[in-house]
Amino acid sequence: MPTRSRARETVQITADLAVLTIRQGELRVLVVNRGKEPFKGMYALPGGFMRPGETLDDTALRELQEETAIEGGTLGLEQVHVYSTPERDPRGRIVTCSYLAIAPNLPEPTADSDAAAASYVNVAGLLDGSVPLAFDHREILERAVELARAKLQYTTIATSFCAPEFTISELREVYETVWGVELDRANFHRKVRESPGFVEPTGNKRFTSGRPAALYRQGRSRSLDRPLLIPSHDEMEI
Amino acid sequence: MPTRSRARETVQITADLAVLTIRQGELRVLVVNRGKEPFKGMYALPGGFMRPGETLDDTALRELQEETAIEGGTLGLEQVHVYSTPERDPRGRIVTCSYLAIAPNLPEPTADSDAAAASYVNVAGLLDGSVPLAFDHREILERAVELARAKLQYTTIATSFCAPEFTISELREVYETVWGVELDRANFHRKVRESPGFVEPTGNKRFTSGRPAALYRQGRSRSLDRPLLIPSHDEMEI
């Protein structure tokens, strides 16, 4: 075996964030408008370089707090995947680790960081390519959304999309929006209420144009004993 | 906000492998005996530094082929997690990405690489600390095994533990070994046979001290439509 090219590559590492939320019935993701080259003026996922003394998780949490007003500890910030293609960043050898975060419906993004402007934009348009993203961020977003869809099945993170107090219907709309399907109101209601630790009643009610809805907050449980599976379109392949 | 410590950390990256297999009814993992400091003489997971021009996946695949005779493309080599604690490697700032690989029962590990000696050792002893591992490799192994356990539920990777031709009973033993539970022979048999693309019959039979068992090979499907869930010990908490 030849001994050439045994050099160790030295790299810089970034954490890129896919901060998902739901606005106006759409699944959206936090993006920044790039203020400088490369990809100047384009949308990009927020992110930044790891600094001395930090872990990557530290980096991701710091960037999240710089971009949003959210205290990141509450919403499960979680590694998704590492992207290390040599040409993925024209500035040099930069490896990135993507993170998934879920933002509740309330707070608007703050643009007071060095990122020019931060906003939540529709995920669908980014994934189908009609709205371009810088670097390989479309691919990164795609994988993060896939993970979010899968996690809705086995965990209680759907409650992280909601305000501190929410109705069962609002929780159902989270599932319907992220999965892109319609769910049976009645069965969903029962399933959620019967899953121990998923939600707990606050005793308050929300008054709308119908019967008032009971309000709930996040329960203690992080995982679902019995998963809420994505309805399988009953593919009839012979 | 102070502008100190905005420096970008520069690091080296490694890929560390958790190559799982089953030997003599035990779940085992490929380890090497470290030939030099730090942790000289200790067990460690195989791995190595990313080289110029490589992606991390390239690195992992190259290391796998150096350590085993297995063609890595066939068994799903997959990222697990990134470890970036500053003090995790006494040689300097080294970030590692762990990979999970599944090795079939047949080939013995080859020790012809620079790693002193490679061998498959019992996972249980490494996880409970009775057999120490270098660096943070115990933690890395723990997470990789967790992922493997979870993936058995939703994917067909269990067949990667088996030889090219295997019986349903052998496949069941994979589940029982990795999960550490006993499964019902009859129900497992049906479930596997009725899962489209999980296994396909070769027409051959294996003759033992009873009725001959039909032999199967891996099917086309990578994921299971209906998962094989780990039996929940029916926790009777009040």
Next chain:
DNA sequence: GCAAAAGTGTTAGGGGTACACCCATGC
């Protein structure tokens, strides 16, 4: 009262679990 949205009841069917039973081979 009527519309609207929340929440409950009910029934049919599918899949999992447990376990009894039959099958094919070696000895």
Next chain:
DNA sequence: GCATGGGTGTACCCCTAACACTTTTGC
């Protein structure tokens, strides 16, 4: 025949899906 492990049948139960029905509010 008998032991041994492979494979099938079956009854029960729980979960799910589908949908009818009741409840509570605003107007």
